[in-house]
Amino acid sequence: MVQIKASRALVRELAQWGIQRVYGIPADSLIDGFSAERQLVDYVQVRHEEVAAVAAAAAGKLTGKIGVAMASVGPGATHLLNGLYDAKMDHTPMLAIVSQVPTTMMGTHYLQDMDENELFASLDTFHAQVSDARQIPGTVREAIEKAYATQSPSIVIIPDDLADQEINYRPVDKRQHVGQPLAGTNDEVTQTRALLEAAKRPLLFVGAGIAQAQEEMVAFATRYQLPVVSTAPAVSLISSDFDHYLGAVGRIGTAPAYEAVQLADLIVMVGTQYPFARFFSRAG
Numbered sequence: 001m002v003q004i005k006a007s008r009a010l011v012r013e014l015a016q017w018g019i020q021r022v023y024g025i026p027a028d029s030l031i032d033g034f035s036a037e038r039q040l041v042d043y044v045q046v047r048h049e050e051v052a053a054v055a056a057a058a059a060g061k062l063t064g065k066i067g068v069a070m071a072s073v074g075p076g077a078t079h080l081l082n083g084l085y086d087a088k089m090d091h092t093p094m095l096a097i098v099s100q101v102p103t104t105m106m107g108t109h110y111l112q113d114m115d116e117n118e119l120f121a122s123l124d125t126f127h128a129q130v131s132d133a134r135q136i137p138g139t140v141r142e143a144i145e146k147a148y149a150t151q152s153p154s155i156v157i158i159p160d161d162l163a164d165q166e167i168n169y170r171p172v173d174k175r176q177h178v179g180q181p182l183a184g185t186n187d188e189v190t191q192t193r194a195l196l197e198a199a200k201r202p203l204l205f206v207g208a209g210i211a212q213a214q215e216e217m218v219a220f221a222t223r224y225q226l227p228v229v230s231t232a233p234a235v236s237l238i239s240s241d242f243d244h245y246l247g248a249v250g251r252i253g254t255a256p257a258y259e260a261v262q263l264a265d266l267i268v269m270v271g272t273q274y275p276f277a278r279f280f281s282r283a284g
Contacts, residue, residue, distance in 0.1 A: 002168070003166055003168050004169055005033060006133040006134075006136045006137075006165050006166070006167050007032050007036075008036050010033055010097070010163070011034055011037040012037060012040065013141060013171075014041050015037070015040040016171055019041060019065075019066065021041065021059070021068070022041055022044065022069070023044045023067075024046060024069050024097075025045065025048075025070070026043075026070040030070060030163055031043070032163070048079060049072075049075075049079035049080055050080070050082050052070065052080070052083070053080040053082060053087075053094075053096065054082065054086060055067070056083060056087070057084075057087040057094055060087060060094050061092050065093075066095055066148065068094070068095045068096075069097075070096070070097045071099070072098075073098070073100050073101055073160075076098070080098070081119075084155070087152065087153040088125065088152050088153055090208065090233070091209065092152070092153075093151055095140075095144055095153070095155075095156070096153060096154070096155045096156070097155075098156070098157050098158070099157075099158055099159070099160055099163070100159040100160065101159065101160060123153060125154060125155075126142070126152075126154040127155035127157070128142075128143065129156075129159075130156070130158055130162060131159075131162075133162040133165035133167050134168075136162065136163070136167070140156055143155070143156050195266055196226075196268070199265050201264050201265045202224065203226060203227055203229065203260055203264035203266065204217075204221050204228045204244075204270065205230070205249070205268065205269045205270070206228060206230050207231040207269075207271040207273070208234045208237065208272070209270065210237055211237055217270065221242075221244045222244065225244075227244055227246055228245045228246065229245075229260055229261060230248050231248060231272050232250055232253070234271070234272070235248050250276075
């Protein structure tokens with residue numbers, strides 16, 4: 001256990017989770033920690049907080065590891081919303097660390113004072129405002145755990161006066177979370193297999209949710225000799241050398257993928273909530 005500023009403990013907690021980079025325009029109280037612990041986590045200065053949030057969401061999609069964005073109170077916080085909703089809708093783990101006015105100024109109409117809890121409530125995900133400097137490492141830890149478990153964004157709000165306070169910090173063992181995969185029941189597996197064996201023109205339609213299961217997808221398609229089409233975000237997850245892959249469906253998709261969807265009498269969708277599935281033809 002060491003006694004350090006809460007802002008430094010925050011950075012060390014991020015490092016414990018294998019986080020190497022944070023994007024943002026943070027308040028002075030938070031940047032102090034990154035300056036002191038710059039050998040642990042890289043801080044990437046952006047020109048606008050929305051860029052930070054979108055970059056963090058993109059990092060999560062591309063790597064499967066949580067992306068982190070930071071912003072100051074008020075306008076800085078509101079600018080994160082586009083990236084946060086992008087992460088929410090694409091089921092991507094993300095952490096936003098947002099500053100708040102000092103605890104003594106909250107609710108007084110002080111410069112940039114606003115209810116950030118209310119702002120982020122519509123995300124319907126984890127968001128917490130710490131009320132004691134000693135809560136900061138544990139709250140960040142819980143936020144990261146929830147982001148991985150739910151594959152969604154988490155928000156931690158830190159009043160400026162708390163980040164500068166010294167606390168006793170005990171690091172935890174580094175953890176590796178990739179989210180909890182969904183598992184079907186034996187009955188569901190049996191029913192799916194029966195449908196595949198009965199179909200004349202079955203098709204496998206995959207999305208970005210296969211990011212941690214490309215090998216399993218290839219094995220499944222090969223075993224049942226399924227042609228494979230994908231959503232646009234999943235294109236980079238499938239090798240162009242895979243014989244079963246026909247390309248993406250949609251405005252930037254391929255003709256073979258479009259034709260395969262129109263001809264299929266069974267479409268097995270994996271790792272996607274394709275919004276236009278209701279337009280699929282019912283060939284049979």
